[in-house]
Amino acid sequence: MADERDPKLSQHYRELEPMEPPSALDQTILAAARRAADKPRAPLVAPAGRHRWYYGLAAAAVLVFAVALTLHIERERPDPEGNVASTAPAPQLRLERELRGVIKRAPEPESQPAAKPEAFAPEPQPQAQEAKKPSEAPAAPPPAPRRAAADEVRARQDAALERAKVEAERARMQLERRTSNPDANSIQQRAAPAAAPTGGLAIAGAPENPERWLERIAELRSRGKHAEADKALAEFRRAYPDYRLSEVMRERVEGK
Amino acid sequence: MEAPDEQLMLAYRDGDTAAFDTLYTRHRARLYRFVLRSVKSRAVGEELFQEIWIRVIEARARYAPQARFTTWLYTIAHNHLVDHWRKRGLTLVSLEDDDTPGSSPDPADHAQARESLARFAAALAALPPLQREAFLLHEEGGLTVAEIAAATKTNEEAAKSRLRYAMAKLKAAIDDG
Numbered sequence: 001m002a003d004e005r006d007p008k009l010s011q012h013y014r015e016l017e018p019m020e021p022p023s024a025l026d027q028t029i030l031a032a033a034r035r036a037a038d039k040p041r042a043p044l045v046a047p048a049g050r051h052r053w054y055y056g057l058a059a060a061a062v063l064v065f066a067v068a069l070t071l072h073i074e075r076e077r078p079d080p081e082g083n084v085a086s087t088a089p090a091p092q093l094r095l096e097r098e099l100r101g102v103i104k105r106a107p108e109p110e111s112q113p114a115a116k117p118e119a120f121a122p123e124p125q126p127q128a129q130e131a132k133k134p135s136e137a138p139a140a141p142p143p144a145p146r147r148a149a150a151d152e153v154r155a156r157q158d159a160a161l162e163r164a165k166v167e168a169e170r171a172r173m174q175l176e177r178r179t180s181n182p183d184a185n186s187i188q189q190r191a192a193p194a195a196a197p198t199g200g201l202a203i204a205g206a207p208e209n210p211e212r213w214l215e216r217i218a219e220l221r222s223r224g225k226h227a228e229a230d231k232a233l234a235e236f237r238r239a240y241p242d243y244r245l246s247e248v249m250r251e252r253v254e255g256k
Numbered sequence: 257m258e259a260p261d262e263q264l265m266l267a268y269r270d271g272d273t274a275a276f277d278t279l280y281t282r283h284r285a286r287l288y289r290f291v292l293r294s295v296k297s298r299a300v301g302e303e304l305f306q307e308i309w310i311r312v313i314e315a316r317a318r319y320a321p322q323a324r325f326t327t328w329l330y331t332i333a334h335n336h337l338v339d340h341w342r343k344r345g346l347t348l349v350s351l352e353d354d355d356t357p358g359s360s361p362d363p364a365d366h367a368q369a370r371e372s373l374a375r376f377a378a379a380l381a382a383l384p385p386l387q388r389e390a391f392l393l394h395e396e397g398g399l400t401v402a403e404i405a406a407a408t409k410t411n412e413e414a415a416k417s418r419l420r421y422a423m424a425k426l427k428a429a430i431d432d433g
Contacts, residue, residue, distance in 0.1 A: 009426050012376040013395050021288045029309045033276045036313045
């Protein structure tokens with residue numbers, strides 16, 4: 001458009017009265033610009049009418065959520081000083097109860113001895129034995145200092161965990177044995193038709209314990225079913241290779 | 257080297273008020289003259305001038321340098337003037353006719369317009385609004401024909417025609433002396 005420009009016209013135009021905005025107007029506009037820049041995210045038009053309550057509701061919701069979250073975190077946080085007995089944090093006690101429940105859920109029959117880790121683990125782990133002690137302690141919290149109470153609870157939990165591990169390991173081994181040797185499984189089922197799933201963890205189809213198994217073999221032997229007894233004994237030895245038979249039991253199951 | 261207008265506007269959009277100060281200082285006088293010579297009334301012109309800048313401030317978040325800042329600024333000014341004229345019951349359509357004169361200059365001005373400058377001022381005031389606007393955009397805003405067309409939402413031919421008519425009338429007013 002440079003070709004459209006007429007220098008004479010432009011000169012005349014420039015010579016017209018020089019008009020400039022008054023300084024007050026300048027200040028007003030510049031102040032408005034600064035105000036707007038101070039709140040860049042806020043709308044220039046404030047919320048009004050029926051939309052005004054949205055903001056209050058949103059603020060209240062955020063506040064309630066923040067308070068609830070804070071309380072939740074505060075309750076879930078473990079007590080660094082071990083104030084278990086006095087403050088009794090719910091999750092710890094709940095865990096302890098649950099662990100106890102796991103053990104008690106499938107109680108051993110009275111005719112059978114209690115689960116003996118040494119029965120299938122000739123060299124019992126001292127940790128397990130140590131851990132057993134606190135589990136036999138009375139449930140009532142002793143009026144000991146807070147730290148002692150916390151230690152006791154921790155020991156109980158360790159013991160319960162240890163027992164649960166032992167039971168789970170036993171069940172796993174027996175399940176493996178069953179799946180890897182279906183014949184033995186059927187033998188066991190035949191030999192122990194009444195063998196209730198009374199394993200420590202009450203797993204469905206869990207086999208009988210060694211002592212009961214041996215009793216059954218001895219019974220077969222005494223009835224003269226030597227072939228079955230031999231088969232069952234061989235199966236037993238595969239299942240519990242480290243099991244130490246007492247002399248009396250050996251005579252009974254081997255028939256010698 | 258001075259920062260370009262577009263960069264200043266982007267800086268202001270991001271919160272730099274000093275950038276706006278520079279931008280305003282750079283364009284205040286030209287825009288002020290453009291507005292005042294479009295409406296003739298100083299009070300109305302000042303009000304419109306302030307409102308145009310407020311619109312610029314409000315539109316900062318949407319600003320994207322797709323064209324020159326000047327084109328964007330004068331587009332806002334044009335739209336605001338159109339709103340103003342509409343509120344006053346004036347329509348630009350009736351004034352689109354290139355042969356329709358604008359408001360007649362005061363006879364007293366004619367009497368005093370013995371000098372070419374006075375005649376020029378009188379002729380400028382007498383131009384039809386769209387022709388005057390095209391001329392002011394060209395002179396004050398420094399807009400090209402294409403930019404005038406964009407700012408006034410018309411095609412280039414119409415913008416070029418308006419500008420040529422305006423310049424011819426102004427030139428005739430000067431030459432008459």
